[in-house]
Amino acid sequence: MASTVASLSTPATFAAADVVPRRKVAGRVWFPTARRGGFAVRSSGPSTPPGISDKVSESIKKAEETCADEQVSGECAAAWDEVEELSAAASHARDKLKESSDPLENYCKENPETDECRIYDN
Amino acid sequence: MAICSAHTTTSLHSPCATVSNTGFRQKQVIFFTSNRRSGRRHGGARTFQVSCSVEKPVVIGLAADSGCGKSTFMRRLTSVFGGAAEPPKGGNPDSNTLISDTTTVICLDDYHSLDRTGRKEKGVTALDPRANNFDLMYEQVKAIKEGQAIEKPIYNHVTGLLDPPEVITPPKIFVIEGLHPMFDERVRDLLDFSIYLDISDEVKFAWKIQRDMAERGHSLESIQASIEARKPDFDAFIDPQKQYADAVIEVLPTQLIPDDNEGKVLRVKLIMKEGVKHFNPVYLFDEGSSISWVPCGRKLTCSYPGIKFAYGPDTYFGHEVSVLEMDGQFDRLDELIYVESHLSNLSTKFYGEVTQQMLKHADFPGSNNGTGLFQTIVGLKIRDLYEQIVAERADAPAEAAKV
Structure with a gap:
């Protein structure tokens, strides 16, 4: 989160060095080549795979039709439940794409302290 | 083919787990020898795994509605234990299971007894106990807790079908997350610790807007309609579980x-x-x-x-x-x-x-x-609870030996 990172330069009330993520080290050169792609993907965010996306929009149409006649029926609830299930699946699929889009990003998420994951600021 | 994971001499006398197949109404007899030199002698021709360990997992239950932060919580939990949780390697890409060095997280949707078509025909939601097989859930969570591997079904959230089962071996910490971890008394009694994520209606609506608005076909109306249509079943079957957490x-x-x-x-x-x-x-x-x-x-x-x-x-x-x-x-x-x-x-x-x-x-x-x-x-x-339970178990045999 940008705001927490920004305040790293002024850690007013704590002394424990372990708390500071070692991703930003002042006074070194930041190497942009390997990381730039990852950021570009992250900032735009992947879209839902078309297969699931179609299923979500179909399920919404069906639920609206099913519930047009009788709003309190079990069929209506089941139809909207299917919408929820598919929407959640779509969201998980997007997360998966985001994770798998850059293996270095994945690795660095869990191992921010390793050399290859350091980001250097000027 | 039986795969024995006992490679050290210290595990020679450790109890060996067999795949519990109770849910599939098949009986398997597995003859097992822990002496590796005598080869892999065993009966039973079907595919199964045998693992030898003294692992008796600590079992945790996490209940929440769909889209209410269970996955995020699980990622935080497994991170506290160290190491990332990943889907099982080489298995069904649509598996709902997450495995890390210490922890296995399973999704209770895998115990749906009715698939998507079945629920539609009967007019029941996934929140309804009639759409879930609590007998199988109980048998398998119990088996894992006793240190036995299980063959757990996989509910495929994309197709809405039940896929062929996957083998789950007992981890150190076994987490069951989903809609009904505390619904069935038998399952509830197996939990060493339980958590309920209680998201108020206003926040649920805001979170689902964030999640779904960009999705084609969704609108404020559809998001609202979905929450409202599921609410009676949510109130009847999911919400009451919080009293047990x-x-x-x-x-x-x-x-x-x-x-x-x-x-x-x-x-x-x-x-x-x-x-x-x-x-x-x-x-x-x-x-x-x-x-x-x-x-x-x-x-x-x-x-x-x-x-x-x-x-x-x-x-x-x-x-x-x-x-x-x-x-x-x-x-x-x-x-x-x-x-x-x-x-x-x-x-x-x-x-x-x-x-x-x-x-x-x-x-x-x-x-x-x-x-x-x-x-x-x-x-x-x-983590603290797990460490206390493990320490207690380590003390127990020592105490017994004194007597």
Whole structure:
């Protein structure tokens, strides 16, 4: 989160060095080549795979039709439940794409302290 | 083909787990020898795995509605134990299971007895107990708890079908997450610790807008309609489970901004049951007293709308509980570490561990508010609980030997 990172330069009330993520080290050169792609993907965010996306929009149409006649029926609830299930699946699929889009990003998420994951600021 | 994972001499006398197939109404007899040189002698021609270990997992239950942060919580929990949780390697890409070095998380949707078509025909939602096989859930969670591997079905959320089962071997910590971990009394009794994520209607709506609005076909109306259509079953079958939870994380709209309905700033309560074995509730300043605390002031400058904490004893469904509440959000690191330094019984291993965990996953939803803070704390409490149970088990044989 940008705001927490920004305040790293002024850690007013704590002394424990372990708390500071070692991703930003002042006074070194930041190497942009390997990381730039990852950021570009992250900032735009992947879209839902078309297969699931179609299923979500179909399920919404069906639920609206099913519930047009009788709003309190079990069929209506089941139809909207299917919408929820598919929407959640779509969201998980997007997360998966985001994770798998850059293996270095994945690795660095869990191992921010390793050399290859350091980001250097000027 | 049997695969024996016993490679060390120390495991020669350890009990060996067999795949429990009770749910599929097949009986297998497995003859097992732990002497590796005598080869892989066994009966039973079907595919199964045998693993030798003394592992008797600690079992944790996590209940919440769909889209209410179970996955994020699981990522935080497995991170506290160290190492990332990954889907099973080489298995069904649509598997719902996550495995890390210590922890296996299974999704209880895998115990759907009715697939999507079946539910549609019968007019029941996935929230309805009639759509779920609690007998199989109980048998398999029990088998895992006894140290046996299971062949668990996989519910495919994309196709809505039940896929062929996957083998799950007993981990150190076994988490069952989903809609009904505390619904069935038999399953409930197997849990060493249980958590319920209680998301208020306003916040649920805001979160689902965030999740779904960009999705083609969705609109404010469709999101609202889906929540409303599921609500009667949610109220009947999911919500009542919170009375059984050892810890409840309640997520409400903020009270710091009058009439706020954006759902961006949150008021989060951590309700911790008293008298739960191996679980000592977290407290603020003075255990058992009632405290209202605004950390922002002369010592600490907070961004708008500030941060407010409360702590005190209460009752929850007739149980004695301690409640810790946080309203507002952290915008700066010094706010977070300042708050951490004033909380006690956190079960951290070093000063600043909560803050470190929160920073490590700053990109997870809720990392700047009470949801992330309390999820992290509950993760630490579960680690503590696990370590206490393991230590107790290690002591037990020694005690017995003395007698």
